[in-house]
Amino acid sequence: MTAIVDYGVGNLFSLLCSLDAIGEQAVVTPDPDELRRADRVILPGVGAFADAASRLRSQNLDLTLKDIAESRKPLMGICLGMQLLFEKSMEYGEHEGLGLLKGTVRPIEEILRESEMDPERRLKIPQMGWNALRLRKKSPLFRYIKDGDYVYFVHSYAATDCGDSILADTEYGANLTACAGRDNVFGCQFHPEKSGQVGLNILRAFCEME
Amino acid sequence: MITKRIIPCLDVKDGRVVKGIKFQGLGDVDSPVRLARLYSDSGADELVFYDITASAEGRALFTDILTETARQVFIPLTVGGGINTLDDFDRVLKCGADKVSVNSGAIRDPRLIGEAARKYGNQCVVLSVDVKRVNGAFRVFAKGGRENTGLDAMEWIRRGVGDGAGEVVVNSIDTDGVKQGFDLEMLQKVCEIAKVPVIASGGAGRTEDFITLFRTIPGVDAGLAASIFHFGEVKIRDLKLEMQQNGIPARIL
Numbered sequence: 001m002t003a004i005v006d007y008g009v010g011n012l013f014s015l016l017c018s019l020d021a022i023g024e025q026a027v028v029t030p031d032p033d034e035l036r037r038a039d040r041v042i043l044p045g046v047g048a049f050a051d052a053a054s055r056l057r058s059q060n061l062d063l064t065l066k067d068i069a070e071s072r073k074p075l076m077g078i079c080l081g082m083q084l085l086f087e088k089s090m091e092y093g094e095h096e097g098l099g100l101l102k103g104t105v106r107p108i109e110e111i112l113r114e115s116e117m118d119p120e121r122r123l124k125i126p127q128m129g130w131n132a133l134r135l136r137k138k139s140p141l142f143r144y145i146k147d148g149d150y151v152y153f154v155h156s157y158a159a160t161d162c163g164d165s166i167l168a169d170t171e172y173g174a175n176l177t178a179c180a181g182r183d184n185v186f187g188c189q190f191h192p193e194k195s196g197q198v199g200l201n202i203l204r205a206f207c208e209m210e
Numbered sequence: 211m212i213t214k215r216i217i218p219c220l221d222v223k224d225g226r227v228v229k230g231i232k233f234q235g236l237g238d239v240d241s242p243v244r245l246a247r248l249y250s251d252s253g254a255d256e257l258v259f260y261d262i263t264a265s266a267e268g269r270a271l272f273t274d275i276l277t278e279t280a281r282q283v284f285i286p287l288t289v290g291g292g293i294n295t296l297d298d299f300d301r302v303l304k305c306g307a308d309k310v311s312v313n314s315g316a317i318r319d320p321r322l323i324g325e326a327a328r329k330y331g332n333q334c335v336v337l338s339v340d341v342k343r344v345n346g347a348f349r350v351f352a353k354g355g356r357e358n359t360g361l362d363a364m365e366w367i368r369r370g371v372g373d374g375a376g377e378v379v380v381n382s383i384d385t386d387g388v389k390q391g392f393d394l395e396m397l398q399k400v401c402e403i404a405k406v407p408v409i410a411s412g413g414a415g416r417t418e419d420f421i422t423l424f425r426t427i428p429g430v431d432a433g434l435a436a437s438i439f440h441f442g443e444v445k446i447r448d449l450k451l452e453m454q455q456n457g458i459p460a461r462i463l
Contacts (some may be wrong), residue, residue: 006369017281047331077312102289122429126333126378128429130255130409130461131212150213150461152286154333171211194286195251196463 002207004039005065006030007053007055009080010046018193024207032064039067041208045080049089049105052080053097062098069100072184076141076208081154082180082187088117100185103162108176111158115174123173126156131170131190135177139167140209141179141186144201150189151178151195151202158189168187184209213459214424215255215432216446218407218439220245222291223262224262225271227440240440243278249439250283252446253463256432257283258311258379261291262354273305281307290338294318299326303334311336311379316354316370317359327374332406337375339367341384341396348396355383363396368403378404379434381411392423392433401429409434417452418445424458 002019004012006028019026027034035041043065045052056062069075086097089105097105109125113130135142153170159177160187167186168179180187186206192199220227220242227242246257252431259279261272267290280287289302290311299310310330316322316337328336340351341363348363367378380400382393392413410423414435423433438444453460 011303011308013304014284017306020281021284029455046333054431068307117393123404124407124431126376127212129212129215142250153212194284199284 001038002026002042003035004028004044004151005035005041005061005081006060006108007052007061008106009052009055010044012044012151015042015044015078015193018203019207021138022205022207030059030061032060033199034053035061035064036068036071038073040074040076040207041065042206043077043084045078045084047184049080049081049083049091049097050093050095053084053089053095056084056098057167066100069098069185075100075185076206077187078193079189079191082189083157083159085180085185085187086162089157091157099166101180101182101187102164103159103165103180105157106160107170108156108158112158112173117157126154127172127176128154130195131172131178133170134175135168137143137164138183139179139186141167141181141202141205143208144206145198145205149198151192151198153178153190153192155189171178176199194200211460213255214430214453215409216253217256217258217432217434218249218254218379219258219411219434219436219451221260221262221436222272222275224268225275227371228262230272242275243264243282245440246279246283249446250285251463253433253450253461254285254289254431254446255461256286257265258288258290259307260368261289261463263292273301276302276305276307280338284455290336295322296325296329297428299330299334303330305403308335309334309377311338313338313340317350317352317361320369320373323370324373325377327376332374332376335375336377336379337367337370338379339363339370339384341393345416351383355386364399364403367400371404371406375406379409379411382413385413386411387437389438390415391419394423395424397423397427397430399457401427407431411435414444417449421448421452421456421458423454435450
């Protein structure tokens, strides 16, 4: 049984459908006890970092998620849910994250400005569309996918300075963090629930983790 | 590298897929859920479902089909047609849509784009525009291309993007259904003013039209078409291979 954290952020219909498609039972819940009882936990999210972080805190779910991470239970953040796992975000100010993964979330625009890419390429923000994963490290998350597989991204911010927690990146004018992880904690910047069979394979690998 | 997207569009009426030539003379094609699966399996990057029913029964049938598609197809789904209020956004997002496209609804009430963007995020709001040349000027047409609003298309797009539309679908009425290629002149103008992804629509008749589109206008992010995919004139897998051979980044399954 996989529990999806319900903190009023984003549309969970597709995520539930994709878990159903791989035969995984899932429950959407804001209840800390139910989250702790689950075999693994997914933290979803779209929207603004500060708003999402304060919602988590106001429901005391920040502490619950830190407990879950410490209990060695598999935990995966998706999109904004992934960004919340890092130490901080620079989205409209500086905001503290859960600190479960090393790194700072920063605007892609800023990252591109510092990169050596050709300014003539004029990439659009957000990055919206299918881009290839470059696997940087072995991870149980990648059990059923291969280097170069395409996944679907929609994001204006990306994690930087992740140190050795970076698992995969993608080329968008600069090397943007696509997957990060340490021990039992994982994050996907893209949407596995919208990334076709590749996305389902990532979810399947996560749901097989104990 | 980010790939150029290929997007089949499914016009749905009374639970079936239809496609009009120049918006008239609708003919029955296939089951939307079946087509959606087929497209997803052959490498479509995204799907657009366009609800062209007017009745309440038709609308309910449409959301049922959308829900069933979302259960089986795991690529982004955009829904358009009959989106006039935030409640309409809510209705289709709950049934599995990822993005919602507004057209006539935004012309009637231009605040809709801004309100929806604030509530659901820019990435969720797609501005769909039907454009036609009138005395050499690009004008916005409403009601499925039947009514000239008098609005200047470039001004309208600039405003919609400024209000928070995260993507623009530009459909050229002049080239739609003619199958002689996309409206490159008009798309070039749109790409000069829109900093968000631009989806080209109207005029694709063969594979080469997509190659010409992406080669001529690098600012175009995606190509959308309906009948050539429905009738198998262009197979998505072949199209993607052809794109790759021409140095256009494509996601090939």
